[in-house]
Amino acid sequence: xxxxxxxxxxxxxxxxxxxxxxxxxxxxxxxxxxxxxxxxxxxxxxxxxxxxxxxxxxxxxxxxxxxxxxxxxxxxxxxxxxxxxxxxxxxxxxxxxxxxxxxxxxxxxxxxxxxxxxxxxxxxxxxxxxxxxxxxxxxxxxxxxxxxxxxxxxxxxxxxxxxxxxxxxxxxxxxxxxxxxxxxxxxxxxxxxxxxxxxxxxxxxxxxxxxxxxxxxxxxxxxxxxxxxxxxxxxxxxxxxxxxxxxxxxxxxxxxxxxxxxxxxxxxxxxxxxxxxxxxxxxxxxxxxxxxxxxxxxxxxxxxxxxxxxxxxxxxxxxxxxxxxxxxxxxxxxxxx
Amino acid sequence: xxxxxxxxxxxxxxxxxxxxxxxxxxxxxxxxxxxxxxxxxxxxxxxxxxxxxxxxxxxxxxxxxxxxxxxxxxxxxxxxxxxxxxxxxxxxxxxxxxxxxxxxxxxxxxxxxxxxxxxxxxxxxxxxxxxxxxxxxxxxxxxxxxxxxxxxxxxxxxxxxxxxxxxxxxxxxxxxxxxxxxxxxxxxxxxxxxxxxxxxxxxxxxxxxxxxxxxxxxxxxxxxxxxxxxxxxxxxxxxxxxxxxxxxxxxxxxxxxxxxxxxxxxxxxxxxxxxxxxxxxxxxxxxxxxxxxxxxxxxxxxxxxxxxxxxxxxxxxxxxxxxxxxxxxxxxxxxxx
Numbered sequence: 001x002x003x004x005x006x007x008x009x010x011x012x013x014x015x016x017x018x019x020x021x022x023x024x025x026x027x028x029x030x031x032x033x034x035x036x037x038x039x040x041x042x043x044x045x046x047x048x049x050x051x052x053x054x055x056x057x058x059x060x061x062x063x064x065x066x067x068x069x070x071x072x073x074x075x076x077x078x079x080x081x082x083x084x085x086x087x088x089x090x091x092x093x094x095x096x097x098x099x100x101x102x103x104x105x106x107x108x109x110x111x112x113x114x115x116x117x118x119x120x121x122x123x124x125x126x127x128x129x130x131x132x133x134x135x136x137x138x139x140x141x142x143x144x145x146x147x148x149x150x151x152x153x154x155x156x157x158x159x160x161x162x163x164x165x166x167x168x169x170x171x172x173x174x175x176x177x178x179x180x181x182x183x184x185x186x187x188x189x190x191x192x193x194x195x196x197x198x199x200x201x202x203x204x205x206x207x208x209x210x211x212x213x214x215x216x217x218x219x220x221x222x223x224x225x226x227x228x229x230x231x232x233x234x235x236x237x238x239x240x241x242x243x244x245x246x247x248x249x250x251x252x253x254x255x256x257x258x259x260x261x262x263x264x265x266x267x268x269x270x271x272x273x274x275x276x277x278x279x280x281x282x283x284x285x286x287x288x289x290x291x292x293x294x295x296x297x298x299x300x301x302x303x304x305x306x307x308x309x310x311x312x313x314x315x316x317x318x319x320x321x322x323x324x325x326x327x328x329x330x331x332x333x334x335x336x337x
Numbered sequence: 338x339x340x341x342x343x344x345x346x347x348x349x350x351x352x353x354x355x356x357x358x359x360x361x362x363x364x365x366x367x368x369x370x371x372x373x374x375x376x377x378x379x380x381x382x383x384x385x386x387x388x389x390x391x392x393x394x395x396x397x398x399x400x401x402x403x404x405x406x407x408x409x410x411x412x413x414x415x416x417x418x419x420x421x422x423x424x425x426x427x428x429x430x431x432x433x434x435x436x437x438x439x440x441x442x443x444x445x446x447x448x449x450x451x452x453x454x455x456x457x458x459x460x461x462x463x464x465x466x467x468x469x470x471x472x473x474x475x476x477x478x479x480x481x482x483x484x485x486x487x488x489x490x491x492x493x494x495x496x497x498x499x500x501x502x503x504x505x506x507x508x509x510x511x512x513x514x515x516x517x518x519x520x521x522x523x524x525x526x527x528x529x530x531x532x533x534x535x536x537x538x539x540x541x542x543x544x545x546x547x548x549x550x551x552x553x554x555x556x557x558x559x560x561x562x563x564x565x566x567x568x569x570x571x572x573x574x575x576x577x578x579x580x581x582x583x584x585x586x587x588x589x590x591x592x593x594x595x596x597x598x599x600x601x602x603x604x605x606x607x608x609x610x611x612x613x614x615x616x617x618x619x620x621x622x623x624x625x626x627x628x629x630x631x632x633x634x635x636x637x638x639x640x641x642x643x644x645x646x647x648x649x650x651x652x653x654x655x656x657x658x659x660x661x662x663x664x665x666x667x668x669x670x671x672x673x674x
Binding site: 020058094098099316 | 389395405435
């Protein structure tokens with residue numbers, strides 16, 4: 001196995017976030033499930049957009065956010081996902097490249113417009129996502145850049161893509177390429193409803209192909225029909241090499257066979273917008289994991305990155321995370337493997 | 338003269354702001370004049386966009402910001418300006434309508450893309466604007482909706498448009514329509530460099546057609562080649578009915594013939610982004626002026642609206658200004674004309 005020249009390749013939905021404030025009554029009036037992600041079609045997207053308030057556009061997408069987090073930490077990251085050759089596609093492409101992430105997948109020249117997620121932020125700072133996948137849904141095996149997957153220590157996949165058959169095929173292909181090259185595969189479960197929809201398929205994929213799984217408490221409990229977090233923890237540790245389980249303000253638990261670490265959340269002055277917390281935790285953990293940090297310190301870097309992203313609006317880091325991490329992770333370098 | 342059914346019609350460049358952080362060294366390397374607005378062509382826009390960091394898109398344009406401020410105060414506002422039928426045009430249209438502003442100008446079906454202003458925010462919170470006008474430059478007399486101008490107490494024009502001959506013709510046409518209907522015309526000088534480029538033309542337009550002029554200190558000094566603010570004040574009061582002169586943290590001076598008022602700036606906890614301060618001062622003043630407030634209280638509403646917009650990123654109000662004004666302007670209602 002040759003040395004990796006990329007730390008992480010992230011595969012996910014290429015989306016532009018359209019953020020607006022909304023009252024709870026707006027969610028009720030439009031039948032929007034609070035706090036989760038709902039897939040919507042183009043007609044519904046246009047209808048909701050007409051009804052919602054003035055918005056701000058900012059590049060997003062779960063795995064795209066993770067890729068920018070890895071780059072912000074000083075890691076080498078690439079992103080695989082699909083946009084159209086329209087203005088939103090140009091915005092997505094600019095933003096991820098400007099963050100230092102390689103993004104070389106060909107833009108679709110026809111078909112649906114670049115995908116977007118209309119994120120309604122209620123006064124309690126919760127966000128409810130309404131995602132029109134658009135061009136992202138056409139991501140398939142042909143879009144997997146083999147050389148990048150071979151070159152990356154970890155290929156990380158966003159569970160949200162599991163809804164799309166071509167993307168699922170791309171996941172399987174990327175897993176074969178990565179493992180044949182002696183690399184690792186990582187998956188985030190993304191959403192408890194998605195886990196429910198594809199429970200058996202996802203369990204099978206995790207067991208057979210995933211080396212590092214990311215999940216929050218709800219997602220991992222859903223995957224194993226576990227009554228509580230501890231039961232899910234015991235189930236997942238039998239199924240993949242490393243599991244990084246996040247629990248919001250309760251911090252995270254990293255489990256790798258016999259090795260178990262409890263990582264506290266990093267306190268933040270004010271939680272402004274929780275969008276991207278899980279994405280940035282994954283970024284920090286994977287940066288640490290691919291750069292010789294211990295599992296515990298990798299989890300701590302994840303917590304620092306998540307803490308940064310929830311302290312401002314938007315799901316990508318605003319501060320250079322490398323400097324922030326160096327300041328907060330004072331003991332980490334001494335503990336490098 | 339019939340009662341007006343619109344308070345303010347705002348004519349200006351329809352632009353989407355593309356905001357990114359930048360170091361001073363970036364401005365120097367790319368020859369960007371700090372703190373002012375520079376018009377750029379499409380090639381330069383693409384070049385700068387490639388070079389700059391990850392950005393956030395948010396609808397802007399000086400007069401568009403003013404229109405949303407009037408609506409946020411509870412006033413009736415319309416906007417006249419030009420976008421193309423592209424995604425940025427759809428974003429601009431959504432945002433201004435969602436803010437409660439009528440925007441009924443036909444979208445261009447061909448020609449340049451919707452205009453944008455790339456705003457680089459340096460660590461000292463100053464912003465340097467690089468504007469590609471795109472479709473906005475094609476705004477002309479045919480786009481002036483006569484019924485709206487006739488129905489509006491004030492038609493307000495953004496000086497930035499003076500660079501475009503068709504827009505200048507549209508200004509003259511709107512002034513004729515408004516005055517024939519017994520309405521008032523207002524102009525903001527927008528930019529000291531623009532004032533320098535068109536000094537004689539602008540002085541002539543102000544003298545002959547403008548009832549209410551808005552200018553900051555630099556702009557009004559430039560118009561009259563005045564050595565200091567007081568000299569400019571004396572010059573402008575001879576030339577139009579009302580002048581509202583803004584001086585950042587020094588507040589504003591409202592002058593109308595013999596009547597002169599000094600309005601203090603509203604203190605804000607932290608100045609986050611000064612973009613839109615002048616636009617929102619104009620919004621507050623015009624809302625007051627068209628709703629029976631005294632000149633002094635109109636200036637105070639302007640100061641309150643400007644204070645809100647500089648306390649967050651983006652050039653349009655985030656809070657409902659009506660409630661904010663009611664809270665802060667406790668004595669204003671008693672003082673209504």
